[in-house]
Amino acid sequence: MAVAEQKNAQLAVTAPxxxxxxxxxxxxxxxxxxxxxxxxxxxxxxxxxxxxALTQAQAPEGKFVSYExxxxxxxxxxxxxxxxxxxxxxxxxxxxxxxxxxIERLAGVADKDIHWAQGLYGVLEANxxxxxxxxxxxxxxxxxxxxxxxxxxGKVSKPVSMIYLYExxxxxxxxxxxxxxxxDTEITILENGPAAARFNTxxxxxxxxxxxxxxxxxxxxxxxxxAVTHMFARLGEESQFRSFTMTVNGTLTRNEAVIEINGDNxxxxxxxxxxxxxxxxxxxxxxxxxxxxxxxxxxxxxxxxKKVLRNGATGVFQGKILVKADAQKTDGYQISQxxxxxxxxxxxxxxxxxxxxxxxxxxxxxxxxxxxxxALFYLRSRGVPLAEAQDLLVLAFLAEAIDEVADEAIRDxxxxxxxxxxxxxxx
Amino acid sequence: MLEIKNLHAELEDDGxxxxxxxxxxxxxxxxxxxxGPNGSGKSTLSYVLSGRAGYEVTEGTAQLDGADxxxxxxxxxxxxxxxxxxQYPVEIPxxxxxxxxxxxxxxQRKARxxxxxxxxxxxxxxxxxAKTLKIDADxxxxxxxxxxxxxxxxxNEILQMAMLEPKMCILDETDSGLDVDAMKLVSExxxxxxxxxxxxxxxxxxxxxxxxxxxxxxxxxAEGRIIKTxxxxxxxxxxxxxxxxxxxxxx
Numbered sequence: 251m252a253v254a255e256q257k258n259a260q261l262a263v264t265a266p267x268x269x270x271x272x273x274x275x276x277x278x279x280x281x282x283x284x285x286x287x288x289x290x291x292x293x294x295x296x297x298x299x300x301x302x303a304l305t306q307a308q309a310p311e312g313k314f315v316s317y318e319x320x321x322x323x324x325x326x327x328x329x330x331x332x333x334x335x336x337x338x339x340x341x342x343x344x345x346x347x348x349x350x351x352x353i354e355r356l357a358g359v360a361d362k363d364i365h366w367a368q369g370l371y372g373v374l375e376a377n378x379x380x381x382x383x384x385x386x387x388x389x390x391x392x393x394x395x396x397x398x399x400x401x402x403x404g405k406v407s408k409p410v411s412m413i414y415l416y417e418x419x420x421x422x423x424x425x426x427x428x429x430x431x432x433x434d435t436e437i438t439i440l441e442n443g444p445a446a447a448r449f450n451t452x453x454x455x456x457x458x459x460x461x462x463x464x465x466x467x468x469x470x471x472x473x474x475x476x477a478v479t480h481m482f483a484r485l486g487e488e489s490q491f492r493s494f495t496m497t498v499n500g501t502l503t504r505n506e507a508v509i510e511i512n513g514d515n516x517x518x519x520x521x522x523x524x525x526x527x528x529x530x531x532x533x534x535x536x537x538x539x540x541x542x543x544x545x546x547x548x549x550x551x552x553x554x555x556k557k558v559l560r561n562g563a564t565g566v567f568q569g570k571i572l573v574k575a576d577a578q579k580t581d582g583y584q585i586s587q588x589x590x591x592x593x594x595x596x597x598x599x600x601x602x603x604x605x606x607x608x609x610x611x612x613x614x615x616x617x618x619x620x621x622x623x624x625a626l627f628y629l630r631s632r633g634v635p636l637a638e639a640q641d642l643l644v645l646a647f648l649a650e651a652i653d654e655v656a657d658e659a660i661r662d663x664x665x666x667x668x669x670x671x672x673x674x675x676x677x
Numbered sequence: 678m679l680e681i682k683n684l685h686a687e688l689e690d691d692g693x694x695x696x697x698x699x700x701x702x703x704x705x706x707x708x709x710x711x712x713g714p715n716g717s718g719k720s721t722l723s724y725v726l727s728g729r730a731g732y733e734v735t736e737g738t739a740q741l742d743g744a745d746x747x748x749x750x751x752x753x754x755x756x757x758x759x760x761x762x763x764q765y766p767v768e769i770p771x772x773x774x775x776x777x778x779x780x781x782x783x784x785q786r787k788a789r790x791x792x793x794x795x796x797x798x799x800x801x802x803x804x805x806x807a808k809t810l811k812i813d814a815d816x817x818x819x820x821x822x823x824x825x826x827x828x829x830x831x832x833n834e835i836l837q838m839a840m841l842e843p844k845m846c847i848l849d850e851t852d853s854g855l856d857v858d859a860m861k862l863v864s865e866x867x868x869x870x871x872x873x874x875x876x877x878x879x880x881x882x883x884x885x886x887x888x889x890x891x892x893x894x895x896x897x898x899a900e901g902r903i904i905k906t907x908x909x910x911x912x913x914x915x916x917x918x919x920x921x922x923x924x925x926x927x928x
Binding site: 316376428622623625627628629630631632633634635636638639643645647648649650 | 727728730750751752754755756760761763766767768769770771772776779780781782784785788821837841858903
């Protein structure tokens with residue numbers, strides 16, 4: 251048993267004594283973590299987000315509130331996997347069997363000598379540590395208590411839905427999922443729920459040639475919670491990766507995605523919608539940190555992130571497109587926009603392009619502004635009351651990102667949630 | 678219908694006085710035109726009446742059927758039956774034209790204590806009205822005014838007017854940016870809405886629009902006031918002689 255040595259002796263993670271097939275990966279991760287150290291404010295990629303709540307030994311206390319609301323994906327035909335405060339709940343979960351995919355729990359197979367996930371667990375996470383280190387993901391590899399291992403061997407007929415319930419104000423959850431898509435396979439993964447007072451997750455996704463990975467996630471609606479999520483993806487030839495996240499509320503949320511395009515003619519789309527109100531409880535801070543590497547020919551990547559912020563809420567976007575010298579014909583697009591509903595809110599953006607190939611199309615844009623007065627007057631002059639007109643324009647602003655969700659029914663579900671968020675805040 | 682008395686307004690920013698005592702009475706069912714040189718305050722009058730921010734009314738009143746509209750929010754004026762067809766209709770990316778129209782119609786109905794229009798009824802009505810204005814399904818689906826040509830934007834204004842059925846319509850240079858055919862189409866749209874209970878205030882630079890939308894009364898505006906009022910022949914006089922004579926007469 252070893253402990254990560256930290257300057258301030260904060261978050262201390264330990265690898266389990268008997269980890270079976272994952273033990274080696276966990277021990278290696280601990281070595282890496284000790285070398286890298288936990289993030290601090292001086293780190294370039296933590297300039298806009300204070301890591302303290304995520305790196306301190308104890309999870310900051312939560313404040314669970316019960317909402318009378320149907321969970322977001324309830325109407326979707328899906329296979330449910332429920333975690334309560336980061337602990338798997340068999341009673342609330344469906345039977346873990348579905349055609350086209352083998353579903354196992356990380357904790358359930360920990361003692362096996364060998365497992366298909368051995369070549370992936372902590373491997374994609376480790377690959378994602380250069381050029382920017384992500385120690386909180388490494389800590390997760392060391393100490394994750396559970397997670398889901400999905401071995402996708404066909405076209406999976408319905409979404410696998412991970413539901414993270416949050417009950418205890420002292421919960422501190424660490425889950426690590428591994429998803430392996432064989433060639434020509436397809437899966438949709440849904441995630442929703444606030445998870446825990448503090449939540450650290452890693453999802454490693456290996457997308458085989460011509461396979462399609464779809465991911466939709468909502469993070470809400472509890473206010474007092476802290477989360478850091480990581481997604482590490484490696485994409486094979488002619489594969490597709492689509493991920494969408496909607497976040498409402500949350501003291502601190504940092505969503506990191508590290509996507510490596512390894513095969514030719516591949517597509518990677520990642521999008522996010524954020525609605526944050528700083529006036530509630532302990533404020534609102536949301537950070538999207540995205541790193542897409544093109545290392546193959548004719549890849550298309552797209553990052554679309556929109557944040558609406560009010561009452562001193564803070565939104566952060568750090569997005570990078572790295573195009574390696576051999577990644578010709580890359581088409582990279584990135585847009586990040588903040589809509590500030592008052593003078594107290596902040597949107598901090600750091601778009602980065604690093605291009606070594608000479609035959610590429612890459613564009614990026616970042617804007618930050620208020621509601622357009624001309625549009626607002628136009629709507630009001632047609633009889634739409636001020637509050638409704640504002641909401642309409644906020645939704646219009648978010649629409650480009652919501653449109654990244656291909657499934658119309660889910661798009662509507664998400665829009666309804668945003669409408670409710672807005673309606674709750676009407677003066 | 679509309680009664681404007683001694684209306685004075687200035688820019689909030691720098692206190693520049695734009696309207697300096699406008700008097701105008703518009704009876705129900707009538708079409709009045711306002712002509713005047715650039716900078717005379719025509720567009721400002723339309724903005725002040727419709728409630729756009731940035732102007733301060735320092736004196737005078739404006740009543741719509743006896744109700745003082747200057748005390749109302751823009752949306753209340755709309756619900757009271759006032760409609761401004763914009764000189765430059767605003768593009769709203771992300772808001773579908775249909776959603777926009779339905780929200781507007783139902784907001785006004787709600788404000789007046791009427792039942793909201795069902796989606797099916799609304800669709801039927803909007804399709805019929807759009808057809809007469811040669812607005813196709815695609816234009817209804819697209820975001821409000823985004824990528825519309827000048828003519829399409831103005832037709833879309835008239836469609837909104839037709840859907841909202843206001844009693845007092847102000848047309849602010851609706852002819853600007855229109856070719857001859859588009860002007861005809863727009864004018865036909867307006868004429869179709871002429872009704873005993875509905876009045877129009879048509880602001881224009883050119884007599885040509887008034888060939889299509891025939892006014893009952895023509896006002897000449899200059900330096901923030903109505904300086905002359907007459908019949909349709911006044912518009913012809915302006916067309917032939919310009920404003921110089923009228924201005925000289927006024928001075």
